[in-house]
Amino acid sequence: MSGRTIMTGNQAVAEAVRLARTEVVAAYPITPQTVIVEKLAEMVDSGLLDAEFIRVESEHSALAAVYGSAVAGKRSFTATSSHGLLYMYEMIWWVANARVPLVMVVVTRTIGPPWNIHTDHTDLLTMRDSGWIIAMAENVQEAFDLTINGFRISEEVSLPYTAGMDAFQLSHTSEVVDLLEQQYVDEFLPERRQSYVFGEEAFTVGCIGPNEYTARLRKDTFEALKNTEKVVDKVSREYEEITGRNCGLLEEYRLDDAEYAVVMMGAWSGDAKDAIDELRKESLPIGLLKLRYIRPMPYKKIQKLLDGKQVLVLDRDCSMGAGGILGVEVKNCVEATNIIAGIGGIDVGVDDFIKMFRVFSEGKLEVEKNGVYWWPPEIYDKGMR
Amino acid sequence: MEVKESILLSGNPSCQGCPHSLGLRALGLALDDPVVIIPAGCSTIVAGIHPKATINAPVLHVPFASAPAVASGIASAFRREGKKKQIVVWMGDGGADIGFATISGAAVRNEDIIVIVSDNEAYMNTGIQSSGTTFWKAKTTTSPTGKSEERKDLAAIMLMHRVPYVATASVGYLPDFINKLEKAKKIRGFRFIQLHSPCPPGWRFDSSKTVEIARMAVKCGAWILWEFDGKLSFSPASRPYKDKMKRTGLTEYLRAQGRFKGIDDSDIETIEKNIDMQWKFLEAFENF
16 A cells, blocks of 8 residues: 555554564554554455564563563563553563664553543653653644654664654544655665574673673663664655655644744644644744654754744643653753643544634633643533532 | 473572472473563562572563563564464462452463463461462461461363463472473463462561472362363372372361461361362363
């Protein structure tokens, strides 16, 4: 399949995994990621994808299995969401510390209780400190593009890569997508390379070592992830040359001349752009800085782009006791106001953004004493019984 | 049998009288070209501390509950390359507790791997805590007055997964263990061996007596050697003890171990009854 078509985020991710000539897939179903697993199983069964599909019994084993296949030299993929991600959390850190390249898609979903299958971003952001490269898609096209970019970047820096996409809003929503022809993907994605391959020579991986050795490895990983900034720049430029689509670290939207800047990530950024268009008609100088990558976090670039602007960071996630996670991140380099909204999948549409941005620009956003504003206020004021 | 070098090198940091060392040496004698996957446990230490390594084979250390799943991924990778190496998961009974779903999942998928549980009947690496295979009445640091529940029969549970090969073995009968590995290596698919591994510091007996204690367990019938390769059969070392009258030394076996200190005659009677039941249970499979 190539050319322009219509598909859901889950289908597009499966197509990207196929085009990347992935050799091993292990995944455990969880709403709303299930379709990715089903599509890949179908592709393997029908011979459309020449790969091994491991029907694991849990997410912990899903990541453990692709760790095994990846460390043994094969391009490997898994996907999960929310509680599945938390269940594999031990392996998330192990894979990163072992410097093994592989790709995982996280369909972002609220963490319970109460049970909730709708999107927010806290699950993905629990990976923030683990050493993974973390990207987040705005639309189905980006979910497709980032998955392909992911294999290339991951294998170039020997770190695992995850791309997030919002539950249902992307995973189950059909959008127009430009797929790539196999030859272009092959050109963009050379044969897999990694810093070591397990299974041939008699060497030991992961054994106990002196503390200084562990410390040195952590610093190496830290620096490798920092340097991934340059690799993302380079790889996304190459990808843009082939596809005309940029998947770089950041996307600026009407930001140049803006006095007010909104910072956010994920599917709702599209609605925020529409809101910005509306407000621009009223001559409100507002723009958007979309984060496409959370790790590496390009603090210097962000600081430069936001310099002198009034900054509003929108979070669909929360670091308990601190604030929105992106808010905490962005405040590393600029002063910012922080709104937490859309938690538990609460709809936040263009009208909400217009209202939000207007109140913000008028300086009327009353930040609670804990430094973060929970939107929309009426939900929290009324209480729910 | 051609003489091979041990894959476990000398100078490894195992305790004196360590049963895992015996098992690992036998492993290297039986298998031609193993890769070894080790989850957290005593063998994490036995395998050596960087920059030294004591197992002369590719060794991958992995998180506690993950080993059979990691091995599954490696099996997939090897299959794609046509690589014929034996993928061995070497774990303890702790790994088999915390990673039970993982072993079960790999068995259900009939993964082309050999899982060996070197069973020392407690979590020894963390300092002797009770496990699913800890013997009834055995004292551990989490059962200081003796374990109040029966042990689980891991090998029989694995048998119920309808995999091609399941066996029990003992470090007291290494030729039998080697024979079983030799047999297992010729079979493709999921193979499981539970290796009885008496632990001197954990069971409280002198480190010179590991093999002796292991043999006592077999002779009194408390540990039964059997294998299933399509049909269940008792292994030669255990076969005589099908006859209850030939089982000897249960009291001596228990009294030789500090973990059973204070055990009384009625406890021993109960243990004897449970041993009888275990034999009947396995005989039913033998005759099936």
